[in-house]
Amino acid sequence: MEDLKTYAEITWCPGCGNFGIFTAIRNAIPLLEEKGIKRENVVMTAGIGCHAKIFDYLNLSGIYSLHGREIATASGFKIANPNLKVLAFSGDGSGLGEGLAHTLFAAKRNMDITMILHNNGVYALTTGQFSPLTQEGWKGPSTPNGSFEIPFNSMSLMIETGATFVARGFAGDIKHLTDLILQGVEHKGFAFIEILQPAVPYHNWEEYRENIEYLENEPENYMDAIKISKEKHKFTLGVFYRTHRPIYHKELYGDHNPIANRLSRETRLNKIRKILGSK
Amino acid sequence: MDSDLFTFIVGGKAGEGVKKAGSVAAHIFSSMGRHVFQMDDYMSLIRGGHNFSAISTTPRWISSHYMKANLVVNLDKRSCETHTNDIAENGIMVYNSGEQEFETGIGIPLTTEAENYPMKKLMFGVGAVAILAATIGFEGEKMNQIIKEEYPTGIEDNIAFADTIYNMVYPYCGKKFTLENGDKKRPIITGNEAISLGAIAGGLNVYYGYPMTPASSILHFLAQQAENFGLAVVHAESEIAVINMAIGSAFTGARAMVGTSGGGFALMTEGFSLAGITETPLLVILSQRPGPATGVPTYTEQADLAFALTAGHGDFLRIVASPRTVREAYFLTAEMLDLVWKFQTPAILLTEKHLSESSMTVEIDLEKAKWAEPKMHENGEYKRYLDTEDGISPMLFPPSKNIMKWNSYEHDEFGITTENAEMISFMHDKRNKKLDALIKYLKKQNTVNIIRGENPTNIFSYGSTYMSVLEALKYGRMNPTSIAPIYLSPLPIWELEEFKDQDNIVIEQSSTGQFTKLLKEKAGLGIRSTIKQYNGRPFDPVELSKKIKEVL
Numbered sequence: 169m170e171d172l173k174t175y176a177e178i179t180w181c182p183g184c185g186n187f188g189i190f191t192a193i194r195n196a197i198p199l200l201e202e203k204g205i206k207r208e209n210v211v212m213t214a215g216i217g218c219h220a221k222i223f224d225y226l227n228l229s230g231i232y233s234l235h236g237r238e239i240a241t242a243s244g245f246k247i248a249n250p251n252l253k254v255l256a257f258s259g260d261g262s263g264l265g266e267g268l269a270h271t272l273f274a275a276k277r278n279m280d281i282t283m284i285l286h287n288n289g290v291y292a293l294t295t296g297q298f299s300p301l302t303q304e305g306w307k308g309p310s311t312p313n314g315s316f317e318i319p320f321n322s323m324s325l326m327i328e329t330g331a332t333f334v335a336r337g338f339a340g341d342i343k344h345l346t347d348l349i350l351q352g353v354e355h356k357g358f359a360f361i362e363i364l365q366p367a368v369p370y371h372n373w374e375e376y377r378e379n380i381e382y383l384e385n386e387p388e389n390y391m392d393a394i395k396i397s398k399e400k401h402k403f404t405l406g407v408f409y410r411t412h413r414p415i416y417h418k419e420l421y422g423d424h425n426p427i428a429n430r431l432s433r434e435t436r437l438n439k440i441r442k443i444l445g446s447k
Numbered sequence: 448m449d450s451d452l453f454t455f456i457v458g459g460k461a462g463e464g465v466k467k468a469g470s471v472a473a474h475i476f477s478s479m480g481r482h483v484f485q486m487d488d489y490m491s492l493i494r495g496g497h498n499f500s501a502i503s504t505t506p507r508w509i510s511s512h513y514m515k516a517n518l519v520v521n522l523d524k525r526s527c528e529t530h531t532n533d534i535a536e537n538g539i540m541v542y543n544s545g546e547q548e549f550e551t552g553i554g555i556p557l558t559t560e561a562e563n564y565p566m567k568k569l570m571f572g573v574g575a576v577a578i579l580a581a582t583i584g585f586e587g588e589k590m591n592q593i594i595k596e597e598y599p600t601g602i603e604d605n606i607a608f609a610d611t612i613y614n615m616v617y618p619y620c621g622k623k624f625t626l627e628n629g630d631k632k633r634p635i636i637t638g639n640e641a642i643s644l645g646a647i648a649g650g651l652n653v654y655y656g657y658p659m660t661p662a663s664s665i666l667h668f669l670a671q672q673a674e675n676f677g678l679a680v681v682h683a684e685s686e687i688a689v690i691n692m693a694i695g696s697a698f699t700g701a702r703a704m705v706g707t708s709g710g711g712f713a714l715m716t717e718g719f720s721l722a723g724i725t726e727t728p729l730l731v732i733l734s735q736r737p738g739p740a741t742g743v744p745t746y747t748e749q750a751d752l753a754f755a756l757t758a759g760h761g762d763f764l765r766i767v768a769s770p771r772t773v774r775e776a777y778f779l780t781a782e783m784l785d786l787v788w789k790f791q792t793p794a795i796l797l798t799e800k801h802l803s804e805s806s807m808t809v810e811i812d813l814e815k816a817k818w819a820e821p822k823m824h825e826n827g828e829y830k831r832y833l834d835t836e837d838g839i840s841p842m843l844f845p846p847s848k849n850i851m852k853w854n855s856y857e858h859d860e861f862g863i864t865t866e867n868a869e870m871i872s873f874m875h876d877k878r879n880k881k882l883d884a885l886i887k888y889l890k891k892q893n894t895v896n897i898i899r900g901e902n903p904t905n906i907f908s909y910g911s912t913y914m915s916v917l918e919a920l921k922y923g924r925m926n927p928t929s930i931a932p933i934y935l936s937p938l939p940i941w942e943l944e945e946f947k948d949q950d951n952i953v954i955e956q957s958s959t960g961q962f963t964k965l966l967k968e969k970a971g972l973g974i975r976s977t978i979k980q981y982n983g984r985p986f987d988p989v990e991l992s993k994k995i996k997e998v999l
Contacts, residue, residue, distance in 0.1 A: 231698050
């Protein structure tokens with residue numbers, strides 16, 4: 169399984185944008201290994217939805233989580249064993265709908281994980297309802313007269329919440345996407361990478377290719393990043409924001425590792441004896 | 448009842464140091480080598496209202512506070528009114544005459560005296576301790592030593608204030624009660640401290656929580672001890688996050704635990720079910736308070752039993768057990784941490800506010816705690832959900848060249864999602880086999896506590912209610928057989944067989960008799976009568992003994 173594929177039958181629709189993401193991640197893993205990040209230290213999780221099928225196809229260890237809970241699962245990996253590199257695959261419904269709170273708090277905490285948000289702008293697997301990133305007017309089975317909620321601006325939302333690496337890629341530009349994933353994984357802190365990913369029963373690639381544009385320059389500071397994320401449309405690709413601040417597990421326990429440095433039974437009992445002595 | 452039972456009640460407003468005074472009183476008694484039981488009754492507010500602590504002590508083991516006190520100290524008017532009927536026949540009441548006059552009792556002007564110090568009202572608790580010390584003839588020097596240790600802020604003022612009050616009260620009731628010394632000094636801990644220490648002894652690495660009374664003090668204690676024991680202790684954004692983070696941590700091999708009360712556990716049930724299908728070792732502490740919904744946050748009940756037994760959608764093995772005493776909470780927590788790792792399934796340690804937040808003197812042989820170790824994969828090809836004779840698949844943790852896939856969808860042995868008809872039933876059967884293995888294991892463990900008596904009637908109880916029952920039986924000099932299952936799922940019916948057709952009484956804190964129903968349905972027991980209390984308060988042994996006498 170050198171190509172990082174399992175034996176699972178792939179059930180994405182032919183032509184689905186998820187294939188591009190699958191390719192980019194399989195390209196990125198060997199490149200990360202060249203940079204010294206061992207494959208056995210990379211763990212993954214995914215929510216539930218079309219995005220999450222990648223869990224069955226990608227030959228990495230991890231948990232196929234619940235809908236919306238992938239970021240909490242990913243945080244649990246990192247907190248228990250900070251030596252792990254954590255990939256959290258998510259969808260616009262899973263990560264910004266059902267699991268919004270977990271996403272915002274992981275950003276607020278600057279949890280050192282990489283969130284890869286497959287944005288197909290729709291609840292595809294459940295037959296095409298509008299998602300938190302769907303434009304107003306979407307006629308899906310739950311909004312027959314067109315949705316009337318405004319979508320989130322994912323870039324400004326994540327920047328304001330505290331993510332320290334915020335970027336958008338496209339499933340149709342695998343080279344650019346692979347590079348974003350590498351940067352995200354190498355970034356120390358919460359990396360949010362949104363990937364535009366056409367779900368072919370609902371969107372066509374042309375609509376994307378016609379509108380895609382790239383940021384000319386990476387914004388230099390917070391205010392610029394906010395401004396640019398508000399001004400640019402949702403087909404704009406690139407790194408919107410990058411900064412550094414203390415990461416969660418370092419603030420929690422410094423250079424400790426709760427698993428690698430676990431105390432022996434004897435040490436624990438001696439310390440408990442001491443506590444009881446003072447009670 | 449033995450004549451050497453002594454009960455102290457101190458009541459006043461939140462913020463006046465009532466609970467602290469109660470715990471200092473408990474330490475005075477334990478310093479005399481006596482056993483202590485302390486129950487704190489408090490309202491869901493920060494300042495004001497009415498709080499009280501009831502501390503009972505004897506030279507023998509004691510398992511409940513009593514609500515008839517030899518000494519009641521009322522720091523305010525509301526406390527005087529609340530505790531009018533809580534004074535024992537030979538008891539005395541001391542009140543704060545600085546706030547109001549009262550027809551009976553001994554007035555001591557705490558407010559007026561405290562005005563002389565910058566801490567003012569914050570010193571009322573110290574005053575209550577001084578009143579107790581004088582009343583039981585505890586030497587002033589020794590009292591000052593304890594105050595020095597227990598109240599590290601403003602030591603000089605506290606001691607001066609305590610001396611004044613001590614001398615003021617002495618002429619009225621100095622040495623009114625003589626308490627015999629007991630055999631040795633024992634530590635005093637709360638149920639939640641016992642749970643936390645038991646988890647640490649059993650191998651805990653990570654704890655996740657979201658504040659909710661009466662489980663919050665586990666989060667607080669472990670957060671305070673995190674560095675000392677190398678733990679990661681996290682206050683997450685919700686109980687949903689809490690349980691999913693814990694599952695993520697368990698995947699890496701971390702012994703994970705979470706704690707909450709009924710409402711928080713309701714949010715956790717989705718993740719609880721995830722732990723079922725992913726076969727995640729996960730221990731949940733569920734400390735009950737009266738429900739439904741927000742219910743009565745700072746009081747006690749046993750009405751989440753039925754919920755705990757069936758929590759989470761789908762068929763999977765759930766272990767539920769409930770500690771009867773603070774001491775047992777230490778051992779049972781370690782034992783359950785071991786069980787969840789042995790059988791790779793989620794478990795609930797079901798307890799109540801009354802055990803979680805009451806304090807007792809304990810003697811614990813720490814070494815007897817279990818240590819959680821999973822069955823590990825040794826060599827060759829790895830399959831996370833390998834079918835085995837007992838349904839338990841060996842574990843492996845990252846980093847590893849092998850792939851470990853844990854899956855919330857139904858899956859094959861490797862962990863890949865499946866919709867295959869044969870595989871679906873195969874995996875159900877694989878997981879269900881673990882129940883047989885668990886029962887086989889539990890048959891060799893202590894799963895039910897039985898104290899044989901001479902009276903032909905049997906009394907069933909579980910959790911902290913067992914302590915109330917035991918104290919009531921002692922008080923009432925009654926001698927029925929007492930039966931208390933520690934495990935509730937699987938219910939150890941193999942131990943209960945002999946009681947099926949006997950005369951059985953149940954005592955529990957649920958208005959619909961959930962425990963009674965469980966015993967009837969699962970163990971086929973005939974139950975003649977159930978004594979229920981569901982007013983949020985733990986049983987008072989005197990009242991309970993009357994009720995037991997009526998039905999015996």
